[in-house]
Amino acid sequence: MRIKVEKRFYITKWQEVCIILASIVLAFSSGALVFHFLGVDPLEAYKMMIDGSLGDFYGVSETVAKTIPLIMCSLAVALSFTMVVWNIGAEGQFVLGALACTAFVRYLYVDNFVVMLACMGISALLAGGLWGAFAGFLKARWNVNEIITTLMMNYVAILLLQYFVYGSWRDPTSLGFPMTPLFPKSARLHQFFSTRVHSGIFFAVIIALILWIVVRKGVWGYEIRVSGQNPKAADYAGIRSTRNVILVMFLSGAIAGLAGMAEMAGLHRRLQPGFAVGYGYTAIIIAWLARLHPLAIIFVSFLFGALFVGGENLQIAMRLPLSSVQILQGLILFFLLGGEFFRNYRVSFISRKR
Numbered sequence: 001m002r003i004k005v006e007k008r009f010y011i012t013k014w015q016e017v018c019i020i021l022a023s024i025v026l027a028f029s030s031g032a033l034v035f036h037f038l039g040v041d042p043l044e045a046y047k048m049m050i051d052g053s054l055g056d057f058y059g060v061s062e063t064v065a066k067t068i069p070l071i072m073c074s075l076a077v078a079l080s081f082t083m084v085v086w087n088i089g090a091e092g093q094f095v096l097g098a099l100a101c102t103a104f105v106r107y108l109y110v111d112n113f114v115v116m117l118a119c120m121g122i123s124a125l126l127a128g129g130l131w132g133a134f135a136g137f138l139k140a141r142w143n144v145n146e147i148i149t150t151l152m153m154n155y156v157a158i159l160l161l162q163y164f165v166y167g168s169w170r171d172p173t174s175l176g177f178p179m180t181p182l183f184p185k186s187a188r189l190h191q192f193f194s195t196r197v198h199s200g201i202f203f204a205v206i207i208a209l210i211l212w213i214v215v216r217k218g219v220w221g222y223e224i225r226v227s228g229q230n231p232k233a234a235d236y237a238g239i240r241s242t243r244n245v246i247l248v249m250f251l252s253g254a255i256a257g258l259a260g261m262a263e264m265a266g267l268h269r270r271l272q273p274g275f276a277v278g279y280g281y282t283a284i285i286i287a288w289l290a291r292l293h294p295l296a297i298i299f300v301s302f303l304f305g306a307l308f309v310g311g312e313n314l315q316i317a318m319r320l321p322l323s324s325v326q327i328l329q330g331l332i333l334f335f336l337l338g339g340e341f342f343r344n345y346r347v348s349f350i351s352r353k354r
Helices: 013-037 042-054 057-082 090-107 113-142 146-165 200-217 219-229 231-236 241-268 279-289 294-317 323-344
Strands: 002-007 345-350
Touching: 013 042, 013 323, 042 057, 042 294, 057 090, 057 200, 057 219, 057 241, 057 279, 057 294, 090 113, 090 146, 090 241, 090 279, 113 146, 113 241, 200 219, 200 241, 200 294, 219 231, 219 241, 231 241, 279 294, 279 323, 294 323, 323 345
Parallel strands: none
Antiparallel strands: 002 345
16 A cells, blocks of 8 residues: 545535544543543643633633734734745734834823823834834845744844833832833823723724735735735836835735734733743734634634633642643644644545556
C-alpha cells in the first residue's frame, strides 16, 4: 500500500468545517493528555475552566473583558493576512498604542472627556500604525521578511515599555512598584454594571463590521486579496501592490494600537509591565481559526477569552501553572496548521495490487 497526495482545487464548506472541528477535537484531546501527566483529571479540569469562565455573571463579564483586546488584535492580523503579509507584530503595536495614549495623558492632558479620549485614540492609532508601516515599508521597498521585522519589533516595544515604567514615568507614590499614576476620570472609558467590561467593546464591533464591508465586499478588499495571491498579475492590472502593503500594515498596526489604548483607558487605567499577556500572539490563532472572517473573529475571540479566564481559574483552584493553558493554545494552533494540509491536499491510500 502506498500513500498518494494530490492538490485540492476545490473544497466544500462541509469539508472545511469538519477539518476545523477535527483540529479542535484533537487539540483538546492532546490537552487532556497534558492534564493527565500533570496529575489532574482532564474532565474535571475542563469542567472547572467552563464553570470559571461561563458559569456565572462574573465569569462571563471577565470573559467579555478579555474578548475585547482579542477581537481587535485578531482583526489587525487578519487584515494583513488577507494580503498574505504576515504581521506577527500585533503584540508590539498593542504596546505602542498603550504607550502613546499614556504619554498623551501625562504630557498633554485636557480635562474634557470627549476631547481626551479622541486624542488618546488618535495617538494610539498613529503610534501603532507607524510601527506597523515601518515593517511594511521594508517589505515593499527591499522585500525584507516581515515576519522577522515585526517579531523583533515586539521586543523593542516591550523594552520601551519597561524603560518608561521603571524610569521617568514611575509613580512616586507606588512604593517602588513599576507603574504610572492612575489616569484621571476624563481619560477613562466607561465600565458597565460594576464589571470590568468597558465601552471599548463598541470599538471592536464597529471595526469588525467596517472590515467585513470593506475587505469582504469592497473593491479595495478585492485589490489586496489579488495583490497577496499574485502580485505580478496585480501590477499588470494596475493595482499598486507596494502602496497597498504599506497601507495594510499601517491599518493593521493602527487597529492593534487602538486595542492598546482601549485596554489602558478601559481596564488597567495605568501603564504597568505585564498588561499585555500575549493578546497579539493569541490573535494569530484566532484569525486562522476564524478563516480571517471579521465577524467570525468575534465569536472565536469570545471562546479564547473563556479559555484565558478558565485558565486563571485553574491556576487558583488546581494550582496549575499558566503555561498549561498556553500549551493548550499552542496545541490548537499546531493542529489547526495541520488541518491546513488536509484542506489543501487530498490524501488517499492505494493498494499495491491496484
